[in-house]
Amino acid sequence: MSNPLSNFSLLPPFDQLQPQQAEPAISELIEQCRAQLEAGLKNPGWDTTLVPLEEAQDSLNRAFSPVSHLNSVLSGPWRAPYEAALAKVTDYWTELGQNRDLYRVYQQLAEAGEFSHWPQARRQAVKLGLRDFVLGGVGLEGGARERFAANSRRLAELGSRFANNVLDATNAWSYHTEDEAELAGLPQTALAAAAAAAQAKDLSGWLITLEGPSFLAVMIHAENRELRERVHLAFVTRASETGPQGGQFDNSAVMEEILALRAEQAKLLGMSSYAELSLASKMAPDCEKVLEFLEDLAARARPAAEREFAELREFAAEKLGLEELQPWDIAWTAEKLKQQRYAVSQEELRPYFPYGKVLAGLFAVVEKLFGITVEEDTSVATWHRDVQFFWLLRDGERIAGFYLDPFARENKRGGAWMNTVCVRRQGAAGLQLPVAYLVCNFSSPAADASSPAAGASPAADAPSLLTHYEVTTLFHEFGHGLHHMLTRVDVAAVSGINGVAWDAVELPSQFLENWCWQPQAIAMISGHHETGEPLPQALLDKMLAAKNFQSAMFTVRQLEFALFDFRLHCRDSGASAGEIQQLLNAVRAQVAVVPVAEENRFQHGFSHIFAGGYAAGYYSYKWAEVLSADAFSLFEEKGIFDRDTGDRFLHSILEQGGSRDALDLFTEFRGREPTIDALLHHSGIVECDETAHE
Known part of the structure; x- marks a missing residue:
């Protein structure tokens, strides 16, 4: 019997997949890639080497994608097969990145006379390919070359172990x-x-x-x-040496080894730090510019954050009898103050944001902006009864698809994310459509455990009622999905989010969040789950008035994470668990305004930088927020559903993928380079500072 992971057309056959299929399929597909590379190198060229290699590697990527995904959303039986497959995939990509014969093919293509006349996407794929060969250690010799490859393999193992420890600690x-x-x-x-x-x-x-x-x-x-x-x-204290599970899932040694190996990788490539290595594929020009950006924003935001926390402390003492706010009091006290000031809470809003209504409204918003429609397909096999599958259509024609896994459950990784099933590319069998996974962790429907049959909408029975925060999370992830799915590029290396500078990749996601705060859009995504009545005007007014409640405190918290991450990776060597803690304490002393428990080990669960793609890149959230706020300001000028402006964003940003530099694309859309003013305005921080100076 053939292995379903080795041979499927577009959508993974989730109803046929078994953990034991993973390693054999990945091994077989890697060997096919190696054989294709060997054949292609005999006759170097774009059509003879790179195109057939892309075809073989696409099959490998499409097989590894569901293995990796199922490890994230089901864990358990998929963990060991995923880790075995990950080791093989990591070895293959490291080996490919150090293949000098293939590197020479890229060099020859870039130096050919006709190169300047090639389509933009092909030229960018070659340009980025050359960069990635250098970052992959193609120029290393002997022991350094072997060490770089071994480090790459070990870093993949450690990232997986870090994530496993966090998940296991959460579940335990x-x-x-x-x-x-x-x-x-x-x-x-x-x-x-x-x-x-x-x-x-x-x-x-x-x-x-x-x-x-x-x-x-x-x-x-x-x-x-x-x-x-x-x-x-x-x-x-999850996954740390302290707290109720102290030492059981401890990530201390994992962090130390990750940081040491990252620093060594940078040194092997002749760079001063891992931060410098990380920035080689980002918009930001150098480490100094990133630190300057973060520290400037912190200097602007912290006075407002201090005022906000002083108000909270005063309220706690006068109204709640809390003379000293402890870390576990902050969110509770803030909710009480918000209620007193605005008479609105997330729980009061919840009945007006049933999951099904929000989802339908999101699709309607996107249709008005970009002229695409969304259609559910209940015939597609999924991995869990809550998961839905949808097609994106333009003028009635399918252009992309996505799976949506919305609810929290045991053995599912926390947080929210978008990942790729497959990319848009022109293949041997024709145009391959892009498909995405969109994953959230909302409260599940308060329905009987015998909930709907596979394929039925989770909102069909008692609906999941979302907080407005969860609504913005759904919009955020769908923004990522649109970036992947609406691309017009058909070269895999720069299709969708591939090839996009990491500090620009959050632009479409944060951009789409803005519609969650616009009355016209709120009317489309809200309706009482029992009566269907719209969100009452009085409640809407309160919600909008509370939009920037403690926004400066939120800003400095994000800056705390970003500065900690970047400074940690600016070191020219690794760091012990104690040094990591000392650095975090120093960053908190500079920017934080709220108390932190002595036992707090935030870093031990910071999966973004130790198990995700955000190492020396967490600043991207704020960097891209500047872009997204500035981009949205054009809609504020023209109208939030202005179709011409929507088309401009679609054509300049979403459709281009990584085929052009991110700053050039933003400047094409906005007519100028970005400024920080819109971000400060949307956060309410400018107004606070101006008041303070009067």
């Missing part, structure tokens, strides 16, 4: 109670979820976990201060 902790009084203040949605979590473990009462919806509900709403402290400390 829970708090069970049969006394509902302990959970006073929790909204009904959270109580229902806690009861369902207990029932799933054959327990009576309620079970609090460290999954996002459960954790946040306690931190924001629980009146029980002791419970807040217990849950907070369990969360901020």
